[in-house]
Amino acid sequence: MANNIQSSDPVRRHKVVVCRDLGPDVMPLLRERRELELIVWPEDKFCDRKWLLENIPGCSGVLVMLSDIVNEEFLDTCGPSLKVVSTMSVGYDHVKLPALAQRGIKLGYTPDVLTDAVADLSVMLALMASRNAKQTLSVVQNGEWPSFSWAPFAFCGRQISSSSQKRTITVGFLGFGRIAKATLARLVPFGINHVIFLSSPKSKRDSPNECAEFERQFGVKSVRRTADLQELARESDIVFVLAPGGPSTHHIIDEYFLRAMKPTAVLVNPSRGTLVDSDALAKAVHEGWIWGAGLDVVEGEPNVTADHPLVKEPRCVVLPHVGSATFETRLEMASLAARNLIAGVLGEELEHELGLQSYTSP
Amino acid sequence: MANNIQSSDPVRRHKVVVCRDLGPDVMPLLRERRELELIVWPEDKFCDRKWLLENIPGCSGVLVMLSDIVNEEFLDTCGPSLKVVSTMSVGYDHVKLPALAQRGIKLGYTPDVLTDAVADLSVMLALMASRNAKQTLSVVQNGEWPSFSWAPFAFCGRQISSSSQKRTITVGFLGFGRIAKATLARLVPFGINHVIFLSSPKSKRDSPNECAEFERQFGVKSVRRTADLQELARESDIVFVLAPGGPSTHHIIDEYFLRAMKPTAVLVNPSRGTLVDSDALAKAVHEGWIWGAGLDVVEGEPNVTADHPLVKEPRCVVLPHVGSATFETRLEMASLAARNLIAGVLGEELEHELGLQSYTSP
Structure with missing residues (x-):
């Protein structure tokens, strides 16, 4: 507990454990709060489990990474003092949600802030795959x-912008959430004029006229929602995979999907590796069923x-999961995680709290 | 003259020489014209000079590449029958313009058609340089x-889109022609909100209110023209070099320019290698005066x-001059070169003819 500099100070009454040094731009947010007794994992690598379990007893809040x-x-090791777990991530597969819900502990996370960084990367991957950047x-x-x-x-590669040789460009989205929409907005001035998307059957429509509204919003000729994966594959010049992982989407991009794509089309996956059957995709590109692929994620990563x-x-093109890897976005994620931690410890409202209602027994 | 299949046909009276097979999508444009006696360099490499000089005497038109x-x-070898030289390129450094002008020979070329392909690549290079794509x-x-x-x-790389950490993004253009404008249009939805550009002092303004008009046209907060290279360097988060080559722009991006740039900024050069001092740029990136660079051209290429x-x-990021390398654009360049050739031979107006008035003596 060497980092606990002022444990004798009576004002510092909330013990918090931070599983990674968040750098000189963010740590002061925590260090400056005199109400906090701050314990920080001192090394620049994954927080050691033994160290963590030795340090969390009696704490009010913990700031964790995906690896914790x-x-x-x-x-149980934290004990009843724990009020909040704040994760510096948009995902929460590493957190046992029902256990938190049962104990009435809040979970802070960092959604939204990485939308722009991932949308930028999605456009880059589409361009790199089309234009033979790796070769x-x-x-x-x-x-x-x-x-x-x-x-x-x-x-020669494939041109993603429209040209006198090809005036109609259709972009397809598997999943049509915030990142998909931010990606589409970036592509419109390339001359993209048609959009087709497939969303989870459970996802509610934005409105009865959502497609007409999207057409106006993005300034494209047509936007269509489909429930047919084959139609999405058949019609798209670029397919963006921007849907959640998990069992329901496992290998949703399979040989059957890839065989239906255009030989000039590219597949871009910036979301989760499990959605794509890697062997089928490698075969599809190798045998020319499709032109190329741009991937920020691969099933089984980082063991690739x-x-x-x-x-x-x-x-x-395969990148090592760097979708949110910009200083601007990671700083915002880190400082949001710090703010969520502070708010949770002080009993205030979190900026981004994951709702756990569905896990609490009635 | 093995390719001259029907030289006895009296309708085929215009001999034309084509210095490269333009592929199955374009060659029929020429082969189908019965007025043409067509001679095509038969190999898939640069046209041999000896072969060329043996085949051009008495021809009405020649379709050339940058290498011819x-x-x-x-x-002189063609003789007085020559009416048109059609080059499949936007550049014409390989053509002695005064000599053409003197003889009253038309020059066809292929501008404009590569604007979109190069603008796409410019955006890709900006993203790749910012987001550490090579690493x-x-x-x-x-x-x-x-x-x-x-x-x-x-x-972590630098985010080219705006974020809560950085709301003001300024993009700078050295040269503000068609490709620069097409690049800017693509960047606007990334949240680019300020533009600064430097054009040749000789280039005429689009209008007295050109900057206000550009602001409206592109939907950005400010557009400013500067005559000060240092100001361009100082204020830009991305600098695009999109100006012509030649002695007047030689090493215009030098150590002095690069030292004035922001340490978070990137330099993108999709135009001509001679504009950038390679040693100064390598030093700038190595020593962190700037974040990175995206280059499609390098001085002395292809000897890089x-x-x-x-x-x-x-x-x-260094790419081997692939700005226009999409099937769509190269097909359009090749077919435009073929159409320019045919029009010139038949005495019709060329779709794209370079004006040679300034080379004819009064």
């Missing part, structure tokens, strides 16, 4: 540029090695 | 993803080897 498992053991970058990196012989169609079929495929 | 030098020797891609390609230890700011300082720099 919040289960019964964790909660052409490696031509230069491998020193092959000097011996390259120009030809009218050498290095250099001989993974998707990594070996020249027209599959 | 059109000088006095070329024109993160290589982490995966080199099999380093499995051993990667997550940290709150690992892999794997040990080139820019290629070695992890935050310099």
Whole structure:
């Protein structure tokens, strides 16, 4: 408990444990609060479980990362003083929600703030997959540029913007939430003029006239909702996979879907690796059922090695899950997690609290 | 003259030479014209000069690539029958313009049609440079993803879209022609809200109120024209170099410019390599004067080897001049070059003819 500098100060009455140093821009938010007795995992790697369990007894709040498992053991070790768990993430697979709900503990998280960073990356992946960025970058990196012989169609990729050769471009979204809409907004000035999307059957429509309203909102010729995966595959020039993971969407992009896509189309997955059957996708690109793929996530990550079929495929761009990796967004996530922690400890309303009502027994 | 299949046909009276096979989508445009006696360089590499000089005597038109030098020797060899040279390129450094003008020969070229493909690539390069795409891609390609230890700011790049951490984004353009404007239009929904540009002092203003009109046209808060390179460098979060090459712009992006840029900014050059001092840029990125660079062109290309300082720099994305390399755009360039050739031979108006008035003696 070396970091607990002023435990004798009577004003500091709320013990909080922070599982990762959040850097010089965010830590002062916590250090400046004299009401807090602050304990910070001192190393720049995943918080050690043993250290964590030794330090959380009697705490009022804990700020955790995706790698810190919040289960019964964790909660029992904290004891009845615990008021809030604040995770610096939009996901909460690492948190046992019913156990929190049962104990009346609040869960803070950081949704929304990463929408723009992920939408930016989605556009980048669509462009990189269409324009052969991995291949052409490696031509230069491998020193092959000097011996390259120009030809009218050498290095040619697919154009994502409309052209005199192709005036109609349809973009398809599997999932049509905030990130999908932010991605679409960015693509409109590329000359995208038609949109087709498939949302969870359970998701409620924005309004009875939602498609007409989307057409006006985004300034495109047509927006259509479909319940037919094959239609989404068949009609799209780019398919963005922007839906939640979990069993209900496992391998929803499979061989059957990929075989229905256009040979000129690309698949972009910035959401969760489990939605895409990696073997089917590698085969689809290798055999030319589709043009290419841009992936920020792969099933089984980070155990994705250099001989993974998707990594070996020249027209599959694979990035190591960096969708939210901008200083601006990570700073905002970290400071929001800190603010959620403080609010929870002080009994105030959290800026972003996950509703746990459905887990409490009636 | 093996390709001259029907030279005995009296209808085929215009001999034309085509310096590259333009593929199955474009060649029929030429083959179907019975007025043409068509001679095509048969190999899929640069047209051999000896072959060319043997085949052009007496021709009415020649369709050339960037690699075919059109000088006095070329024109004298063609003889007085030559009416048109049609180049499949937007540039014409390979054509001796005064010599054409003197002889009253028309020059067809292919501007405009590559605007969208290059603007797409410009956005891609800005995103790749900002988001560390070269580094993160290589982490995966080199099999380093499995051993990667997550940290709150690992892999973090700069966000090109606006965020709650940074609400004001200024994009700067060196050169503000068609491609710059098409690039700007694509960036507006990313939350770009301020624009600064520097155009050639000789370029005429679009109108006395051009900046106010640009603000309305693009829907941004401010557009400003500057004549001060240092101001452009100082204020921009992204600098796009989209100006012509040649002696007047040689190394216009030099150490002095780069030192004035923000440490979080990126430089994007999709135009001509000669505008940027490569050594200064490599130093700027290496020493952190700027965040990164996205380059489709490098001075001295294609003689850019794997040990080139820019290629070695992890935050310099270098692509092998693929700005117009989409099937859609190259097809349009090739078919426009074919149409220019046919029109010139038949004495009709060219779709895109370069004005050579300034080269004819009064």
